[in-house]
Amino acid sequence: MEKIAIITDSCSDIKKEYRELYDIHVLPIQIQYDGKSYRDGVDITSNDIYAIQDEKVIKTSSPVGEDLFNLLDQLKDKGYTHVIGLFLSSGISGTGNQMRLFCQTYEKLKCYIVDSQSASVGLGVIAVSLAKYREEGKSFDELIEIADFLCYQNYAYFSIDDLNYLQKGGRIGKASAFLGTTLKIKPILSFEKENGEIYVPAKVRGSKKVKSKLIDLIESHLEENPHQKFALAIADANNLEERNILEGMLKERFPQFTYIIDGHVGAALSCYLGSGLLGVAIQFLPE
Numbered sequence: 001m002e003k004i005a006i007i008t009d010s011c012s013d014i015k016k017e018y019r020e021l022y023d024i025h026v027l028p029i030q031i032q033y034d035g036k037s038y039r040d041g042v043d044i045t046s047n048d049i050y051a052i053q054d055e056k057v058i059k060t061s062s063p064v065g066e067d068l069f070n071l072l073d074q075l076k077d078k079g080y081t082h083v084i085g086l087f088l089s090s091g092i093s094g095t096g097n098q099m100r101l102f103c104q105t106y107e108k109l110k111c112y113i114v115d116s117q118s119a120s121v122g123l124g125v126i127a128v129s130l131a132k133y134r135e136e137g138k139s140f141d142e143l144i145e146i147a148d149f150l151c152y153q154n155y156a157y158f159s160i161d162d163l164n165y166l167q168k169g170g171r172i173g174k175a176s177a178f179l180g181t182t183l184k185i186k187p188i189l190s191f192e193k194e195n196g197e198i199y200v201p202a203k204v205r206g207s208k209k210v211k212s213k214l215i216d217l218i219e220s221h222l223e224e225n226p227h228q229k230f231a232l233a234i235a236d237a238n239n240l241e242e243r244n245i246l247e248g249m250l251k252e253r254f255p256q257f258t259y260i261i262d263g264h265v266g267a268a269l270s271c272y273l274g275s276g277l278l279g280v281a282i283q284f285l286p287e
Contacts, residue, residue, distance in 0.1 A: 002140050004082045005075045005109075006131055009063060009095055010040040011088040012123040013235060013263035022131035025071060027063035029088075029095070029268035038267075039067075046270040050238060053165065058271045062095040068102050076108045082140045083111040084147055086127050090115045091196030110140070114147045117196035121233035121263045122156025122281040128261055129231060129283055146286055153228075153284035157201070157217050158189045158235070159210040161276035166198070186210055188217065211246045214280045215253055221282050222254070229285040232257045237265035237277035246278055258285060 007025045008014065019026060028039035031049075033056045038044035040060075049058065075083065085103065087096035096115045103111035116123045126147070133146050160166075186209075188202040204213045222230070232250055236243035247262065265277055 002082055003080045004084065004134055004140055004143060005080045006127055006134065007071065007083055007085045007099075008123060008127045009087050009099075010266050011093070011095075011119050011268050012086070012127055013120045013266050013269070014124040014127060015261075015263055018124070018128055018261060018263075022128055022135075024127050024131055025075070027067055027071065027099075029063060030061040031058065031267055031271065032061065033058045040266050040268040044267045046237065046265055046267050046275075049267050049270040050275050053271065053274065060268050060271055062093070062098045065102050068099060069106065072103075072106050072109055072111075080109060083109050084130065084140075084143055085111060085113040086116050086123060086130065086147065086151075087113065088119055088123060089117045089191050089196035091117065091191060092119070092198060112140075112144050112147075114151055115196065116151050116154070117191050117193060118151070118154050118156050118281070119191070120156065120158065120265055120269055120279055120281075121235040121261060122154055122191070122279075124263055125231055125233035125261055125281055125283045126150045126154055129285060149286050150283060152193070154281060155218075155221050156190060156233075156279065156281035157214055158273070158277055158279040159186055159204075159214065160189065160237075160273050161186075162274045163187070165274045166272050188213060190217075210278060211242070211249060214246065214278065215249055218250070218254065218280055218282045221284075225284055229258050229287070230254075231283040231285060232260040233279075233281040233283065234260065234262045235265055235277065235279035235281075237270060237273055238275035239278055240264075242278055246280065250280065 010028045031038045100113040187200045
């Protein structure tokens with residue numbers, strides 16, 4: 001009898017209630033500054049990052065092997081037989097590859113690692129969706145196929161106030177073309193399907209147009225897949241009021257969604273994205 005665990009990293013921005021409801025295990029990304037290391041969501045929060053990021057040199061790194069092996073041991077003790085790991089896009093992080101190498105040395109569980117090519121609630125909605133299919137009784141092999149589908153049919157978009165944090169962290173990719181432009185121009189960021197790197201699919205003039213553009217981007221995918229079931233996800237970084245408005249607009253524009261999840265950007269991603277972010281994702285669902 002298969003018992004399948006789903007693991008992701010803290011850059012999935014999955015809220016505690018979703019983790020508990022869908023039995024999703026989250027490994028904390030490591031955050032370093034002033035010679036000390038902190039675990040995302042455990043020892044440090046996004047508000048802590050906002051308070052220091054203009055003054056400190058902050059770095060992040062993958063979850064440590066000890067945390068992963070401890071979790072795998074716990075899962076084995078609880079009767080799990082298989083693991084599917086969903087991790088931050090390889091275009092901006094080596095976490096997935098590192099977790100894959102660690103898992104190859106762990107022989108007590110059968111593990112499969114997936115490159116999400118996404119982040120924040122884009123990654124979060126992949127994990128939640130996969131957990132829902134697991135609840136339907138799908139086998140390990142079936143869930144592997146579903147996970148690959150979910151990652152390929154996941155489209156996440158984020159508007160941020162300041163690209164300089166991305167530049168300082170070396171995660172900016174093709175968005176570098178917008179450095180130094182007027183603050184009135186707001187780039188919308190997403191992930192390329194070919195390599196998972198950040199790029200700029202759209203830009204708007206002025207913050208008031210951000211929400212409408214995010215919704216238009218979601219609608220463009222629905223026009224290409226008019227009969228496909230889908231879920232939605234929404235995120236913010238210290239921007240709750242605008243997030244709530246955006247959520248209402250999404251529900252009004254796309255009432256046929258299967259479900260919607262929400263999240264707040266955690267400490268690790270806040271190192272690169274700062275405060276003020278709004279984000280949306282659409283997750284197409286296999287039949």
